[in-house]
């Protein structure tokens with residue numbers, strides 16, 4: 001199929017021309033299933049952490065966005081307890097011109113710039129709004145606790 | 150790349166292009182064309198492409214069943230020889246554009262990719278996948294600049310069947326024709342009607358290889374033991390083994406041809422053949438037989454040729470001497486009807502006019518009819534002599550006639566000559582007679598006048614001389630009249646000449662009396 005050729009090409013490019021701080025490796029038995037790691041961006045409460053995620057390309061990818069979920073626990077207003085991510089390009093703003101690489105970069109950017117006004121984890125967003133410093137401290141604490149290799 | 154999409158008539162295309170240039174209304178958005186293109190490129194193998202459907206509807210599809218399975222090459226799966234300029238890469242499929250289109254924001258996509266991406270979006274909310282700009286579906290997508298299409302056409306690709314062994318490498322624009330028409334490695338339907346597998350084009354003429362392959366390698370029951378020699382072998386090859394190889398099969402001696410009735414196992418055959426004289430002679434006989442057959446085969450066209458020549462000859466004969474069916478003197482019979490009356494009556498027909506010697510004109514059975522079927526004539530000599538006889542007869546008759554004609558003209562000439570001569574002589578005689586008569590009349594006249602003078606004495610001498618002059622002129626006139634007159638009036642003329650002087654006499658006497 002034409003579109004799985006695109007997946008092969010993307011996978012090749014991810015391996016050959018890797019983005020610093022991001023990796024995505026497909027499973028041997030299912031080339032649509034990727035093990036993803038994202039380094040926490042510098043000057044953020046997630047700095048120094050390596051966050052694991054899983055990424056799955058649906059059958060009609062790239063017409064529908066990839067499904068992605070954090071496996072590492074993370075304290076973030078836009079990421080819920082199950083690791084689900086609230087990011088517009090993963091939902092309504094998805095475009096087939098986007099790709100795995102750009103999506104992962106977007107997520108990395110989201111870690112650097114939390115948006116408590118469009119929350120997925122309501123309690124975290126609440127805390128973030130009430131006392132940002134305390135929330136950032138909690139985030140750093142979680143990073144230390146869960147995201148250190 | 151030439152796509153099998155339906156080609157609009159030239160006028161149609163020109164008008165649509167003109168309208169797209171003028172109003173930027175693009176006909177390529179026409180939804181009725183989408184499914185066609187979707188089927189052509191990248192359709193699942195089970196989907197019949199329009200080309201395949203067309204091929205299956207064509208009259209030659211029964212013979213060239215191979216066309217049916219052919220699928221147009223999927224441009225997205227092509228392998229490019231060199232890395233393609235990133236500006237020619239579709240952001241959706243990450244391959245060089247296939248039938249690209251352009252949006253108003255100057256972002257390019259494959260037509261198919263764009264349609265696919267837009268599947269989920271409502272008409273009013275369609276956006277550019279790259280910039281998310283709102284798309285006006287009544288105007289977009291637009292055709293791409295010609296140079297883009299040309300650059301894409303000139304990309305060098307490998308044949309999609311490279312893995313099967315095709316080493317074709319050429320511009321992308323030709324790949325469609327190569328795969329559908331020329332590539333020997335394109336998969337086509339197996340020629341076996343019951344086999345639903347595919348086979349490469351180059352093996353199409355070999356027939357179904359799948360079953361044989363199955364029998365050779367995969368079938369669990371593929372091997373068997375020879376019932377004669379118990380050797381283990383492929384079931385597929387059993388027949389050939391029994392026929393030509395198996396040492397335990399009972400085979401007849403090669404001398405069977407000549408009459409040897411011995412039949413032994415193949416392994417023992419060599420021993421028997423060494424001592425069997427008939428087996429030794431067999432090759433010689435076989436050789437002989439082959440030679441006879443060759444000769445017979447050669448004979449056949451020759452006899453056919455002879456038949457044709459005989460046929461031609463009889464036609465020529467017919468043309469020269471057409472048989473006259475109404476001439477009872479010439480026997481004409483219908484050779485196709487052995488019961489025809491002619492069969493019995495023909496020999497009885499008398500031929501007296503020709504005075505044929507009986508030996509050269511034997512009774513003519515129907516098959517001997519010269520006019521109809523000399524080909525079937527088993528004994529040609531009677532036919533020849535008859536014709537020859539007639540020919541010579543005809544020639545001699547012609548000679549006779551011409552001789553008679555010559556004699557006739559000769560005779561006629563002589564007769565004419567004789568008549569002329571005779572005439573001349575008669576004329577001469579008449580002249581002589583006339584002269585004699587004249588002489589006699591003169592004498593008579595003189596005598597008469599002399600006696601008259603004596604009787605009348607010396608009376609009227611002048612009247613006498615006058616009558617004498619008149620009498621001489623009269624005799625002259627009657628003399629010329631006599632030479633001119635016919636022979637038949639000789640006696641009449643004579644009587645007239647006799648009579649005239651008498652009249653003169655009376656005249657003169659009357660004159661004399663009057664005087």
Ligand SMILES: [Zn+2]
Pocket residue numbers: 239240241242243244246247258259262
């Ligand atoms: Zn494309």
Ligand SMILES: [Zn+2]
Pocket residue numbers: 252254255256277278279280281282
């Ligand atoms: Zn755009």
Ligand SMILES: [Zn+2]
Pocket residue numbers: 308309310311315316317327328332333334
């Ligand atoms: Zn080829």
Ligand SMILES: [Zn+2]
Pocket residue numbers: 339340341344345346356357358359360
């Ligand atoms: Zn087959």
Ligand SMILES: [Zn+2]
Pocket residue numbers: 375376377378379380390391395396397
């Ligand atoms: Zn055997």
Ligand SMILES: [Zn+2]
Pocket residue numbers: 402403404405409410411421422425427428
């Ligand atoms: Zn023998």
